[in-house]
Amino acid sequence: MPNSHPAAADGARPPQGPPAPDLEPVTGGTGGNPVPAEGRSTRPHPTPTSTPAALEAHLQVAHPHFRLDITLTAAPGDVVALLGPNGAGKTTALRALAGLTPLTDGHLRLDGTDLTRTPPENRPVGVVFQDYLLFPHLTALDNVAFGPRCQGASKAESRARATEWLTRMGLADHMTARPRRLSGGQAQRVALARALATNPRLLLLDEPLAALDARTRLDVRAELRRHLAEFEAVAVLVTHDPLDAMVLADRLVVVEHGEVVQEGSPSDIARHPRTDYIARLVGLNLYKGRADGHTVRLDSGPTITTTEMLSGPVFVAFPPSAVTLFRDPPTGSSARNHWRCEVAGLETHGDQIRADLTGELPLAADLTTVAAAELDLHPGSVVWATVKATQTHAYPA
Structure with a gap:
């Protein structure tokens, strides 16, 4: 050599x-x-x-x-x-x-x-x-x-x-x-x-x-x-x-x-990422839970509604861009999934702002600088995060 x-x-x-x-x-x-x-x-x-x-x-x-x-x-x-x-x-x-x-x-x-x-x-x-x-x-x-x-x-x-x-x-x-x-x-x-x-x-x-x-x-x-x-x-x-x-x-x-x-x-x-490290690399929110039809009960407690109909241990993934944020509980949203969260941090991610959220479901959300300003986001802000079932992807664990 x-x-x-x-x-x-x-x-x-x-x-x-x-x-x-x-x-x-x-x-x-x-x-x-x-x-x-x-x-x-x-x-x-x-x-x-x-x-x-x-x-x-x-x-x-x-x-x-x-x-x-x-x-x-x-x-x-x-x-x-x-x-x-x-x-x-x-x-x-x-x-x-x-x-x-x-x-x-x-x-x-x-x-x-x-x-x-x-x-x-x-x-x-x-x-x-x-x-x-x-x-x-x-x-x-x-x-x-x-x-x-x-x-x-x-x-x-x-x-x-x-x-x-x-x-x-x-x-x-x-x-x-x-x-x-x-x-x-x-x-x-x-x-x-x-x-x-x-x-x-x-x-x-x-x-x-x-x-x-x-x-x-x-x-x-x-x-x-x-x-x-x-x-x-x-x-x-x-x-x-x-x-x-x-x-x-x-x-x-x-x-x-x-x-x-x-x-x-x-x-x-x-x-199909299978670890948190891989999910972060490819830019996805990833969770593990147990599926019963279209509902997945996560190991951490909350549920996620998906379009896939599965049974048993599964992973559920969705991109930060699939997350929509509201300052008040959403009333007119068609999204099946919604969780109360708190902003833990904000950082520039390309031409967008990435919000790190904790609460019912820890996740990352991407939004425009205009949307972040309109929501008056800052660490400690309480927001509601929604994700449509069609934007999630579930697969066997």
Whole structure:
């Protein structure tokens, strides 16, 4: 895994003077065997086509105050996003896949090969770290050529492959630039090119857009999605940003407290959240209760009327935009659901005001600044919240 470095195993940056790509070739790369330069194409291929990529991993890592225990599987071409709050175990999982954190138990198989005890440098894995970890004294070209050079490719072939990848990334005019002369988006693309230049069978991306400003993030996200769509092996993305996950990944794996709490397609996760964390991510009010026909008695006491006719344990969700607020008990509203609440807080949410409400049913409500002013909302205000049954969504728990 040429994109890693022994110093990176404990979170440190690589030293300022790694072997430059024009030194003698070294043994390394996949399986630890030299890769002969003769007869190899200089055209970059995201993955070899002889063996289909497949990831099968059961990652168990035990720390004194934390335990990771998750299972991951991925088919060729899959982009899987590990999503979860800080401290959930996402980065530990990524480091375990890279070999930087040893497994306490479990296994890791890639393309049918057991990599559980394989050292990081011998794994067919490319990594794009959160802050990219580009070698500061090397040009963009030599940063990308470093990986193939470590795999045993000649200086000429390594640079030819690096040139191809940087051109594909739209960086043909920046090959001689050192990292300090690159913008955040350019540095991110150099790091991605460096990871892909080694033809990895598993690509790991640790918060790849976190270091970018909002405008650059928008552009680079679109570019990254295009490159991942072309990647034929397995890619695993770690992020806490739901938009990055929804846009970049084919499948989401939500991790909380070291365990998988939900997984599925982005649309399924957004439609059927199963924890408060996921509901907040996708912007929904979520409750759990027991259904009897169209009525759901929540665990916290109140009831919600829904259009779905169900029986037994269920979740009920609705967006903050479905909530209408009144200062007095509503008399002409057609909404079947209404609760007496108190404003706990107000904050700007895009071009609207989000009200945090407590009382009979804790919930979030979105309203315009004009509506908030007309209602004279402030912390401590008593309001009535209504939601139409047609705007709720109930599904089995």
